[in-house]
Amino acid sequence: SPEVAEYALRLGDDALILAQQLGMWIARAPELEEDVALGNIALDLIGHARSLLHYAGTASGRSEDDLAYWRDEPEWRNAWLFEQPNGDFAHTIARQLAASVYLFELYGALMESTDPTLAAIAAKAVKEVDYHRDHATQWVLRLAGGTEESRRRMAVALNDTWPYVDELFHDDELVARLSDAGTAVLPSSLRGPFQEIISAVLVEAELELPTGRTAFTASGGGREGRHTEHLGPLLAEMQVLARAHPGASW
Amino acid sequence: SPEVAEYALRLGDDALILAQQLGMWIARAPELEEDVALGNIALDLIGHARSLLHYAGTASGRSEDDLAYWRDEPEWRNAWLFEQPNGDFAHTIARQLAASVYLFELYGALMESTDPTLAAIAAKAVKEVDYHRDHATQWVLRLAGGTEESRRRMAVALNDTWPYVDELFHDDELVARLSDAGTAVLPSSLRGPFQEIISAVLVEAELELPTGRTAFTASGGGREGRHTEHLGPLLAEMQVLARAHPGASW
């Protein structure tokens, strides 16, 4: 149905935009092991994105590539967290922590979806994002417990990233209807488990969530196609070649 | 003539690509005075680019915007120096030093062109690039003579930038013919004066041109439409909006 398609699009866009960003690290990571690790994570996410976009497109006869390459910015449905820039490695890790813990909870719950396609995608994805979660957690611990410099950077990165966490748990009419039907997971239902895991990581890292005057909460709006100033240039680069050759196959 | 148009295109592309890069500093510069200064320089360069591209387009009935927004990468004629990334402020300054000293010599000589349009553009531009040259020189002195960190960064930036200087002075058949006719300036004729000024700046800054194993010379090829890996993404961003609305006027 178009509603399930829209839901799959949200999930697929989250995965694809994050994969696109992580792909930028390849050949630029702090050590070769991280070129490999971030590449693996990006590959997993592209895999999720392809399944989800493929499914989202079936309702309207569009392919995964039609959706990835031929939608303009207001047609994208990813949450803002995923389009936040890589920043330094600490910022990438802070974004990975929030994203992977959220996705782990999401896919874990979505395995129970009454929609067999979504349930199957989630069942595969949950194992992979569990690894992503572990990767992010280990790095948060290392950076927080490493040097003074790394601890400072990790704290700044948390502060810069956390404004975008709130949006992940926004419900709207669409997800409310779909979750009533057992198809989708109600975002707000994930906030508790998310918070619990994050708290445990931060306790171990001896870090705290941002407080004070620069502890903002971004309004969000990605699910309705409103985006931050980072998505436009990202899409321009991602889509440029495909759009230069309409109808071509690669 | 098409040959003069091609020559104007080379000059115009140099100016436009550099302006595009400097424009990225605005609202990100190390101090507000530099937001203003780099903005001024970018504006001057856009002005030169518009005059030159306008002139280049007359031969083929294309507007400055046709040339700026609707050419693909292999049709761009700028030298590689101009498409090198901003890097940190020292890299931007090293690129500005090479670019502005080159452009000052170029426009100074081009004022004598038998082509009245080129001569007029050069006469206006030479005063502006004289200021750019002064701006770059002052910053080279400050960074070289500032702190240990700034001196280190300035030296790295020179090392990274200088491989792209050689191409500026490459002659080819086109410029040879045009300079025989008194229209163009033979690039190789500028190397001596360029080197003299650069040497004076570096002596005062107590810096040396790169030597040793990482003192490379990039082959170049921008005048024939071969470009480094930085131009493609730059063009994707620059052209994305115009290309999304073919035929629109802004």
Next chain:
Amino acid sequence: EAGQALFDELIARDSRIEPRDWMPEGYRKTLIRQISQHAHSEIIGMQPESNWITRAPSLKRKAILMAKVQDEAGHGLYLYSAAQTLGITREEMMDQLITGRARYSSIFNYLTPTWADMGAIGWLVDGAAICNQVPLCRCSYGPYGRAMVRICKEESFHQRQGFEILLELMQGTEEQREMAQDAVNRWYWPSLMMFGPPDDESPNSAQSMAWNIKRFSNDELRQRFVGMLVPQSEVLGVTLPDPALRWNEETGQYDMSEIDWDEFNEVLAGRGPANAERIRRRREAHDDGAWVREAAAAYAAKQAARQAEVA
């Protein structure tokens, strides 16, 4: 005291107070807060527009936009200078900004998803700024008033450029017209909020008016602004997104819908679209530039020492 008396007299005569004149602490603090907030607004206000410099759809528009954003940096510089005459350093002000202890105009916490936002910001945001700022040219504090004279000239230029961007779009393709209307829809209400809360909820205004800092009330200025917009919107062919908007012969004012102050307060409280982004980017520019500023200071100190030696 003598100082207070002279100050009161100058205010009563509607003369200027100058940096070396005695002034009440409250006056100084109010001005520092207002001028630095104004300066911060110029600096933060560069961001939503600089977002489109690299993607401007024609070279002419790119040049105009660059010049505009650069003007804003210049305005920031005048205003920081004016504030400095009151005994605060630029470093302190910048630190207040990036640690979230100083405010800037909340309007810059909105995003600029389309090119038409460059038009809407010029027309609506700069338009509202001008309505706010023209009276400030007569502000009792000399350096601020003089800075405003210079700034207002450029702002009205910016407003006209914004109008022209929208006009070009409204005369363009269907997509361009939609883009323009959409941007006006998004910026109209926030621009009305720029004048601040309704007069009956604006506690600081009375003192500022007594000191000849502020000359008109928030609601007066808002009315004046709407009065300016209505005929211009007709020329543009855009619809102002307020179905209740109409001239009321009886009151001699525009009737309008209630402003959604909840939204205003949300953004003010740090829950707008771009609060985090604005501060992050300013902090990053500041931190990334620290080594450059340190180098420039070290170099200047060395040069001064060298000259002292020679002398």
Next chain:
Amino acid sequence: EAGQALFDELIARDSRIEPRDWMPEGYRKTLIRQISQHAHSEIIGMQPESNWITRAPSLKRKAILMAKVQDEAGHGLYLYSAAQTLGITREEMMDQLITGRARYSSIFNYLTPTWADMGAIGWLVDGAAICNQVPLCRCSYGPYGRAMVRICKEESFHQRQGFEILLELMQGTEEQREMAQDAVNRWYWPSLMMFGPPDDESPNSAQSMAWNIKRFSNDELRQRFVGMLVPQSEVLGVTLPDPALRWNEETGQYDMSEIDWDEFNEVLAGRGPANAERIRRRREAHDDGAWVREAAAAYAAKQAARQAEVA
């Protein structure tokens, strides 16, 4: 000595030398140079391809390309490990690379202006690498030979993917076909140069062959490569850019034009298209990542200390 005798015997029997075995200094040095150069080539070789990850024209191609570049990082890791068994640290090798004291395959100093380069690199560069590397699986030094077995498997996968990219382009639009042929034109000669100078100008080869490091001469491998390309180029429908290329029944070899060794030497001397870019980017990644590596090391040290306390 006994060590030398055992070594000679192992070589004579075409057995493996292992890290703890005695080996001549020249053998060790040759291997360190060759293996680290090979590792560096994998790492630097990631750059020309990573250039297209963000712009890959389909999600499938994006995934394949990411996986490939990531494999190269993995190959680099195996190879650095193999070199480390000979008594050099990864840090030393990385330092040699970014200070220009170590070489990497000159082919990676070319640029990738179009998507078709992803095909041409796979087909031609990985193809040439395989021809070079398959015999290295039997290299007398155990860790290197075993690393090569693993690497060769993946490389042939990469070569097939490159072939598929070109095939898709050659079956596509006119523009796509031109793009493919252009890329083949640009990469063909540099890929032939990957086998090194002609046999009569390759001074180090004899010793390497005596030590069972190298198994075939440069020219033999080059012939084998061209022999592989010719039928594949026919399937693709691309023209190999050598008008003189043809099978010579008499010599049982391909006749080909002279290779332009001047170009090769220019690039080798640091005057290629991307030497500066490749080293700059590697250095920047290394420098930008320094604080991360330091943090990881500090954290590991603290954890180890804590465990020691507990024990």
